[in-house]
Amino acid sequence: xxxxxFKMVLVLTIITTISALILAFVxxxxxxxxxxxxxxxxxxxLKVVLPGFxxxxxxxxxxxxxxxxxIGKKGGxxxxxxxxxxxxxxxxxxxxxLVGVDTKGDILGIQILKxxxxxxxxxxxxxxxxxxxxxxxxxxxxxxxxKDNGIIDEFSGATISPRAVCEAVNTGLDILxxxxxxxxx
Amino acid sequence: xxxxxxTSGIFENNPVMKQVLGLCPALAVTTxxxxxxxxxxxxxxxxIGSNTVVSLVNNLIPTKVRIPSYIVIIASFxxxxxxxxxxxxxxxxxxxxLFIPLIVVNCVVLGRAESFASKNGLLxxxxxxxxxxxxxxxxxxxxxxxxxxxxxxxxxxxxxFGSGFKxxxxxxxxxGAFIAxxxxxVGYKYLDERKRVKRGGV
Amino acid sequence: MELFLIxxxxxxxxxxxxxxxxGICPFFGVSKKVDTAIGMSLAVTFVMAVAGIITWxxxxxxxDKFGLQFLQTIVFILVIASLVQFVExxxxxxxxxxxxxxxxxxxxxxxxxxxxxxxIINIQSxxxxxxxxxxxxxxxxxxxxALVLFAGIRERIxxxxxxxxxxxxxxxxxxxxxxxxxxxxxxxxx
Numbered sequence: 001x002x003x004x005x006f007k008m009v010l011v012l013t014i015i016t017t018i019s020a021l022i023l024a025f026v027x028x029x030x031x032x033x034x035x036x037x038x039x040x041x042x043x044x045x046l047k048v049v050l051p052g053f054x055x056x057x058x059x060x061x062x063x064x065x066x067x068x069x070x071i072g073k074k075g076g077x078x079x080x081x082x083x084x085x086x087x088x089x090x091x092x093x094x095x096x097x098l099v100g101v102d103t104k105g106d107i108l109g110i111q112i113l114k115x116x117x118x119x120x121x122x123x124x125x126x127x128x129x130x131x132x133x134x135x136x137x138x139x140x141x142x143x144x145x146x147k148d149n150g151i152i153d154e155f156s157g158a159t160i161s162p163r164a165v166c167e168a169v170n171t172g173l174d175i176l177x178x179x180x181x182x183x184x185x
Numbered sequence: 186x187x188x189x190x191x192t193s194g195i196f197e198n199n200p201v202m203k204q205v206l207g208l209c210p211a212l213a214v215t216t217x218x219x220x221x222x223x224x225x226x227x228x229x230x231x232x233i234g235s236n237t238v239v240s241l242v243n244n245l246i247p248t249k250v251r252i253p254s255y256i257v258i259i260a261s262f263x264x265x266x267x268x269x270x271x272x273x274x275x276x277x278x279x280x281x282x283l284f285i286p287l288i289v290v291n292c293v294v295l296g297r298a299e300s301f302a303s304k305n306g307l308l309x310x311x312x313x314x315x316x317x318x319x320x321x322x323x324x325x326x327x328x329x330x331x332x333x334x335x336x337x338x339x340x341x342x343x344x345x346f347g348s349g350f351k352x353x354x355x356x357x358x359x360x361g362a363f364i365a366x367x368x369x370x371v372g373y374k375y376l377d378e379r380k381r382v383k384r385g386g387v
Numbered sequence: 388m389e390l391f392l393i394x395x396x397x398x399x400x401x402x403x404x405x406x407x408x409x410g411i412c413p414f415f416g417v418s419k420k421v422d423t424a425i426g427m428s429l430a431v432t433f434v435m436a437v438a439g440i441i442t443w444x445x446x447x448x449x450x451d452k453f454g455l456q457f458l459q460t461i462v463f464i465l466v467i468a469s470l471v472q473f474v475e476x477x478x479x480x481x482x483x484x485x486x487x488x489x490x491x492x493x494x495x496x497x498x499x500x501x502x503x504x505x506x507i508i509n510i511q512s513x514x515x516x517x518x519x520x521x522x523x524x525x526x527x528x529x530x531x532x533a534l535v536l537f538a539g540i541r542e543r544i545x546x547x548x549x550x551x552x553x554x555x556x557x558x559x560x561x562x563x564x565x566x567x568x569x570x571x572x573x574x575x576x577x
Binding site: 205206208209210212213252253256257260261263264267268283286287289290291292295355358359360361362363364366367368370371374375 | 405406407408409410411412415457458459460461464465468469497498499500503504507508511552553556557558559560561562563564565567568571
């Protein structure tokens with residue numbers, strides 16, 4: 001058999017078609033699992049900022065100025081709210097932070113959802129010990145790094161990343177204050 | 186003969202150290218030993234798939250469209266690996282990110298399909314895929330481990346030196362990848378030559 | 388301003404080769420001489436720009452529309468492979484001179500992960516058309532810059548007396564590491 005152009009096109013078409021079919025099959029088989037994995041990932045973050053919720057906060061939310069405010073419930077009672085806030089001022093790109101507060105507006109926890117900060121320096125914002133210093137603070141506290149006369153520790157050699165996190169947290173608190181007692185209505 | 190096919194990919198013709206192929210993932214994801222292993226295994230899975238299929242269908246493919254056909258076959262396996270990893274080992278998938286689709290252009294995979302699987306039978310090609318994949322994984326693991334020890338003071342996530350150790354962060358930053366691989370290659374070259382001298386060769 | 392930041396970011400801060408580890412194979416493979424490095428950079432720039440435009444259009448006009456995102460890898464690599472083949476044929480027919488200088492690099496470009504990598508980053512970052520163009524040109528320029536600088540250094544290295552076991556690839560890697568270290572000085576610019 002000679003390699004006629006017709007045969008070349010035919011072979012390539014057949015291979016591509018078979019590939020596409022197999023892929024469509026695999027895709028259909030994994031699609032739900034992938035969606036579930038993304039959801040679990042997000043729920044993991046929500047567990048940090050709304051500890052002990054018994055509902056599914058990722059499906060129970062209110063829209064507010066384009067933000068989704070997730071509602072945490074325990075025993076049927078609302079006990080906290082969470083929101084995803086982004087600061088573009090990271091050292092390398094956006095930092096996305098999930099902020100959760102109780103009904104009084106005190107921070108229950110924060111979680112870093114997305115960042116591209118330098119490993120070993122800026123990425124310390126992921127550390128639990130550091131994130132926990134936010135717990136219990138509220139909107140009236142001066143949430144900023146010490147270099148900016150705030151109360152949050154920066155890291156030696158890395159001020160920009162924690163500063164961006166503080167900014168995101170403040171943005172988040174602003175949104176959430178519309179839901180909490182004592183905040184502006 | 187069979188054993189030779191398997192072992193050659195591990196040390197003698199190690200894809201990273203000797204053939205200097207597949208460098209992008211080798212450098213990019215090896216910030217820790219576990220990432221290195223994961224990337225190595227993902228690549229091995231693709232290698233096994235593509236070598237198998239290529240060795241089976243090779244006779245049906247006209248020479249002129251060989252490379253495009255191989256690329257389509259490889260890309261299909263890469264996508265399968267990508268989807269499956271995303272579904273079942275989501276956290277690892279997040280770390281390896283962009284570099285999973287880029288297995289398509291990993292010269293190791295295309296290289297083995299083109300230079301080995303297209304000329305050999307199924308069993309030989311499978312053996313070759315396992316050997317090359319293992320060698321690739323090993324290289325990535327060693328590189329990842331070295332960088333993790335020096336840059337983070339840990340291996341596979343276990344702290345080695347306690348809090349007194351000041352890691353040199355540069356090793357897990359991009360420059361550290363080049364430098365670590367450079368020095369590993371010096372070591373490889375030394376071992377390789379020693380081995381050859383022992384055998385009485387040049 | 389935004390566009391300028393994307394451009395500077397792509398050239399210096401997130402340099403394709405030295406920070407993102409894309410296109411490493413040609414980076415080491417064709418960096419022995421400055422001349423070939425320049426030829427390779429030009430070929431990459433051209434293919435990257437055209438591939439960027441086509442893949443961007445394909446993604447939004449076809450894949451997204453029909454929910455076929457999972458075919459992204461396979462479609463993109465096919466686009467790039469056929470594009471390279473096509474460009475090679477056109478250059479060969481129209482300009483033998485250009486073919487002489489660029490031709491040998493073209494087949495290598497299909498397996499240059501910088502092209503596919505940049506195309507995927509374009510989509511993942513959600514760039515609009517103009518942003519995509521700016522990012523692609525910046526990336527290509529960053530690739531060329533790193534490649535030509537590195538080739539210049541390697542020409543010098545060839546003349547120096549290097550310990551036996553460091554000769555060839557090992558010293559090249561260590562040099563690249565130092566170059567990457569220098570480029571890290573740009574981080575935080577954007």
